[in-house]
Amino acid sequence: MGRFVLKRLLQVIPVLIGISIIIFTIMQLSPSNPARLILGEKATEEQIEALSAELGTDQPAVKQYFNYMGGLLHGDLGNSYRTRMPVMDEIVDRFPTTFFLAILVMVVSTAISIPLGVLSSLRQNSLFDAITTIIALLLTAMPSFWLGLMLMLIFAEKLQWLPAIGSTEFIHFIMPTLTLSAANIASNMRMTRSSMLEVIRQDYIRTARAKGAPEKVVIVKHALKNALIPVVTAIGMNFGWSLGGAVLIESVFSMKGLGTLLLNGVRTKDVPVVMSAVLVTSLIFCVVTLLVDISYGFIDPRIKAQYENKR
Amino acid sequence: MENILEIKDLHVQYQTSEDTNYALNGIDLNIQKGETLGLVGETGAGKTTIALSILRLLQSGVGQIKSGDILFEGKSLLELNDTEIRKVRGDKISMIFQDPMSSLNPVLTVGDQIAEAIDLHRSLSKQELSDMVDSTLELVGIPKSRKNDYPHQFSGGMKQRVIIAIALSTNPELLIADEPTTALDVTIQAQVLHLMEELKQKLNMSMLMITHDLGIVAQICDHVAIIYAGKIIEYGTVYEIFDKSREHHPYTKGLFGSIPDLTVETRRLTPVKGLMADPADLPEGCYFHPRCDECMEICKNKVPDSCGMGGEHYVRCHLFKERQV
Amino acid sequence: MKNTDSAPRKSRSFIQDVWYRFKKEKLAILGLVILLIIFATAILGGFLLDYEKDIITQDIPNKLASPSFQHIFGTDGFGRDIFYRIVWGARYSLLIGFSGSIIGLLVGGLMGAVAGYMGGTVDAVFMRIIDMFIALPTTILAVAIVSVLGPSLTNLIVAISIANVPSYARLTRSSVLTIKDNEFIEASTAVGGNGVHIMMQHILPNVLATLIVQFTMGVGWSITTAAGLSYLGLGVTPPDPEWGNMLSEGRDVMRYNSNLVIFPGLFIMVTVLALNLVGDGIRDAVDPKLKN
Numbered sequence: 001m002g003r004f005v006l007k008r009l010l011q012v013i014p015v016l017i018g019i020s021i022i023i024f025t026i027m028q029l030s031p032s033n034p035a036r037l038i039l040g041e042k043a044t045e046e047q048i049e050a051l052s053a054e055l056g057t058d059q060p061a062v063k064q065y066f067n068y069m070g071g072l073l074h075g076d077l078g079n080s081y082r083t084r085m086p087v088m089d090e091i092v093d094r095f096p097t098t099f100f101l102a103i104l105v106m107v108v109s110t111a112i113s114i115p116l117g118v119l120s121s122l123r124q125n126s127l128f129d130a131i132t133t134i135i136a137l138l139l140t141a142m143p144s145f146w147l148g149l150m151l152m153l154i155f156a157e158k159l160q161w162l163p164a165i166g167s168t169e170f171i172h173f174i175m176p177t178l179t180l181s182a183a184n185i186a187s188n189m190r191m192t193r194s195s196m197l198e199v200i201r202q203d204y205i206r207t208a209r210a211k212g213a214p215e216k217v218v219i220v221k222h223a224l225k226n227a228l229i230p231v232v233t234a235i236g237m238n239f240g241w242s243l244g245g246a247v248l249i250e251s252v253f254s255m256k257g258l259g260t261l262l263l264n265g266v267r268t269k270d271v272p273v274v275m276s277a278v279l280v281t282s283l284i285f286c287v288v289t290l291l292v293d294i295s296y297g298f299i300d301p302r303i304k305a306q307y308e309n310k311r
Numbered sequence: 312m313e314n315i316l317e318i319k320d321l322h323v324q325y326q327t328s329e330d331t332n333y334a335l336n337g338i339d340l341n342i343q344k345g346e347t348l349g350l351v352g353e354t355g356a357g358k359t360t361i362a363l364s365i366l367r368l369l370q371s372g373v374g375q376i377k378s379g380d381i382l383f384e385g386k387s388l389l390e391l392n393d394t395e396i397r398k399v400r401g402d403k404i405s406m407i408f409q410d411p412m413s414s415l416n417p418v419l420t421v422g423d424q425i426a427e428a429i430d431l432h433r434s435l436s437k438q439e440l441s442d443m444v445d446s447t448l449e450l451v452g453i454p455k456s457r458k459n460d461y462p463h464q465f466s467g468g469m470k471q472r473v474i475i476a477i478a479l480s481t482n483p484e485l486l487i488a489d490e491p492t493t494a495l496d497v498t499i500q501a502q503v504l505h506l507m508e509e510l511k512q513k514l515n516m517s518m519l520m521i522t523h524d525l526g527i528v529a530q531i532c533d534h535v536a537i538i539y540a541g542k543i544i545e546y547g548t549v550y551e552i553f554d555k556s557r558e559h560h561p562y563t564k565g566l567f568g569s570i571p572d573l574t575v576e577t578r579r580l581t582p583v584k585g586l587m588a589d590p591a592d593l594p595e596g597c598y599f600h601p602r603c604d605e606c607m608e609i610c611k612n613k614v615p616d617s618c619g620m621g622g623e624h625y626v627r628c629h630l631f632k633e634r635q636v
Numbered sequence: 637m638k639n640t641d642s643a644p645r646k647s648r649s650f651i652q653d654v655w656y657r658f659k660k661e662k663l664a665i666l667g668l669v670i671l672l673i674i675f676a677t678a679i680l681g682g683f684l685l686d687y688e689k690d691i692i693t694q695d696i697p698n699k700l701a702s703p704s705f706q707h708i709f710g711t712d713g714f715g716r717d718i719f720y721r722i723v724w725g726a727r728y729s730l731l732i733g734f735s736g737s738i739i740g741l742l743v744g745g746l747m748g749a750v751a752g753y754m755g756g757t758v759d760a761v762f763m764r765i766i767d768m769f770i771a772l773p774t775t776i777l778a779v780a781i782v783s784v785l786g787p788s789l790t791n792l793i794v795a796i797s798i799a800n801v802p803s804y805a806r807l808t809r810s811s812v813l814t815i816k817d818n819e820f821i822e823a824s825t826a827v828g829g830n831g832v833h834i835m836m837q838h839i840l841p842n843v844l845a846t847l848i849v850q851f852t853m854g855v856g857w858s859i860t861t862a863a864g865l866s867y868l869g870l871g872v873t874p875p876d877p878e879w880g881n882m883l884s885e886g887r888d889v890m891r892y893n894s895n896l897v898i899f900p901g902l903f904i905m906v907t908v909l910a911l912n913l914v915g916d917g918i919r920d921a922v923d924p925k926l927k928n
Contacts (some may be wrong), residue, residue: 005759015768016771018764018768019768022768022772026781027780027783029785030783137909138905138909141856141906141909141912142899142905142908143863144860145863145864145921146863146904147903149883149886149897149901150897152890153894153898154895157891157894173884174622202415203408203414204413204415206408206414207414207474207477208427209368209398209400210366210368210401210475211403212397212398212399212400212401213397216395221419225418226416226417226418236855244773244775245775245921247775247776247779247868248864251867252887263779263868266780266783274780278776278780281773299418301417301461301463302417302461303831305463
């Protein structure tokens with residue numbers, strides 16, 4: 001198991017290097033000059049050249065890339081073109097907001113979707129099942145940022161129960177969490193339902209019933225653990241999706257997180273900021289995916305055995 | 312002899328969105344205390360449905376017991392409420408399923424799965440429970456050191472032993488074995504059968520052996536019932552059914568090919584021409600008549616009654632009608 | 637014989653079979669009808685509405701009007717008719733959603749098919765690249781691409797197409813791998829079929845079913861993502877009415893009038909819902925076993 005984790009962690013490195021190349025190349029393709037973007041249209045050629053030299057953007061692209069990656073090895077994420085401050089400070093400042101949001105979304109959507117999915121599978125074709133199915137269809141079709149706007153309209157503008165924007169207090173996280181959770185709830189619930197329906201038909205469930213196990217034991221002890229395997233994958237994938245979706249949702253609710261940092265960086269071609277924000281996001285995503293894979297091992301002994309054999 | 316199980320005129324239907332399948336159409340069957348009854352028939356004849364009906368494990372909403380009764384030790388199983396039937400399942404009546412590969416829960420250790428069966432029906436301390444799991448495993452020939460292993464670490468034959476261990480752990484009075492060896496290799500089949508026979512003697516159980524392997528029937532059954540399209544069409548002691556000098560139902564003759572001697576070793580069923588009757592669209596009269604070589608006019612219109620053939624042997628066929636009188 | 641008219645006959649082709657089962661899915665038919673209505677509205681709107689006069693001409697005195705006979709969804713912050721702008725916006729959304737998905741499907745499908753069919757080094761390199769794209773949330777990828785190219789309709793389509801490529805590539809590759817090992821492919825190779833022939837004749841039709849389902853869902857995703865990018869100011873820019881940038885304007889005037897923040901979103905939702913219903917229907921029709 002330890003070897004498996006180590007091997008997977010090592011695999012993350014080439015993935016991150018690849019992503020850094022992709023993003024860096026995309027940023028270089030942009031025709032605009034960062035110094036020009038910062039100084040504005042009125043700046044003289046001399047001023048722009050001076051700033052370019054200061055930022056290092058006058059150097060060849062390959063050299064710029066290796067400068068950035070070299071710094072990364074020493075834990076230096078470079079300085080923002082715009083603020084000239086170390087990007088690390090900005091990341092450390094904003095990371096908790098996005099991470100906290102993603103964790104809240106994961107907890108809330110899991111806590112709601114799994115029980116609902118199990119219930120609707122047990123009452124297949126009932127009124128409850130029909131209602132949850134319709135809600136799931138609507139939530140899946142709803143663009144998340146529009147749901148955010150609707151929540152804002154209702155709870156901030158009309159009812160004035162919650163603050164519309166900000167990211168400093170816990171209360172600021174309520175609407176963004178609900179917004180990002182909605183689609184996850186819908187998909188996880190549907191997945192739990194179909195996975196349960198699949199598992200409940202298995203022979204070993206009949207074996208459990210034939211032993212005389214009460215229905216509650218059959219569901220919780222025998223069916224749920226097996227049914228959760230695909231759901232756990234979905235929860236992990238959704239976590240990554242939340243990180244991506246945070247770009248939009250943080251913008252809707254004006255939250256100071258990695259998403260808005262990335263967006264600002266992209267708009268001003270602030271290469272160190274964009275690179276760092278994307279790499280941190282991807283790193284978290286890789287780690288979460290690894291955690292998901294490890295958690296399989298605890299749920300399913302067959303997968304654990306596979307991990308232990310892969311040396 | 313006293314009957315441990317009596318099935319009386321049992322009708323079971325499977326209701327799907329498209330049509331109704333008439334799975335069991337008036338089953339009458341008795342199992343005597345301490346004996347083994349072999350239930351023989353093609354796939355789809357209703358063998359497993361009988362087993363599931365006894366334990367009331369038919370898929371809810373789909374499989375329904377329409378009429379008839381099932382008496383266990385003189386008491387109706389169909390009248391029990393959910394809690395009462397659960398007390399019967401796994402304790403008084405146990406079942407061994409057909410496919411050992413899929414009948415064990417992949418995420419629980421075999422020890423836990425055996426312990427659960429015992430724990431549901433006995434109140435034992437942790438230590439007693441653990442000891443009982445050990446002794447049950449040893450009973451079926453698995454070293455107790457393997458109780459913390461998961462099903463995927465066992466071979467097919469060993470898994471079937473685990474399933475047998477689960478079924479026998481509570482010392483049931485009736486064991487239903489649904490084709491317990493079909494999924495296994497021939498050599499393993501022999502071992503498992505031998506084990507079951509031995510345990511049956513040791514524990515003095517009654518057994519319903521569902522199979523389509525005539526070798527198994529000859530080897531361990533006391534009585535045999537032949538089922539076709541949800542009806543018992545022939546019944547008798549194992550000697551009567553295998554007796555060449557007796558007359559048999561045309562279907563039985565077809566099934567057996569030529570009826571083998573009891574002394575001749577394992578002989579598989581030979582396929583009967585034509586297809587099994589469609590339970591959603593059963594023919595008029597005798598269900599077997601479209602496939603029968605000796606079909607008469609009456610067979611197409613009238614359901615045959617059972618005719619005594621001497622001894623315990625009876626056959627449900629118009630050919631032997633006159634003899635009933 | 638029973639079931640004469642309730643079960644699909646063997647003589648029907650695969651497509652007829654799928655259509656036969658699809659017709660039975662009430663929700664899928666509802667989705668298809670909604671989708672056709674949206675398409676018809678978008679096309680008719682193109683003929684009946686005048687871009688200059690009906691869509692972008694401002695009428696400040698009439699701004700933020702409530703729904704009335706004249707303006708059934710009311711007017712926006714510049715006094716323009718919200719309904720007309722939504723109808724016009726449907727053209728953008730449908731164009732972006734479908735063209736982005738088709739390009740993504742063709743490019744991704746081809747890449748995945750080649751990787752899956754060739755195997756070996758090609759496949760290994762391909763998988764490493766796909767791994768990277770999986771770890772890079774697609775929204776972020778699309779944001780990066782469109783911001784570099786600059787906000788415009790064409791660039792938005794390019795960004796959405798690229799963002800669509802990895803999922804189609806992955807899906808095609810895995811379907812090809814599953815099917816490649818099938819016996820009928822071996823049989824075809826054994827009787828001397830060549831690579832291209834085998835791919836076109838045997839693998840493609842089998843992969844197609846999975847891809848069509850992914851495509852219908854993918855169009856919905858593309859429409860939502862495009863709207864999101866336009867919302868961020870990275871897509872279709874004002875005064876052109878795209879559903880996403882209308883919502884962005886709607887957010888600014890939310891406290892005075894909520895029509896502009898409600899209706900465009902509602903249209904995105906209904907369009908995506910219709911696409912998802914059709915996708916579900918096709919999935920169940922292609923593979924009835926999957927249905928619960």
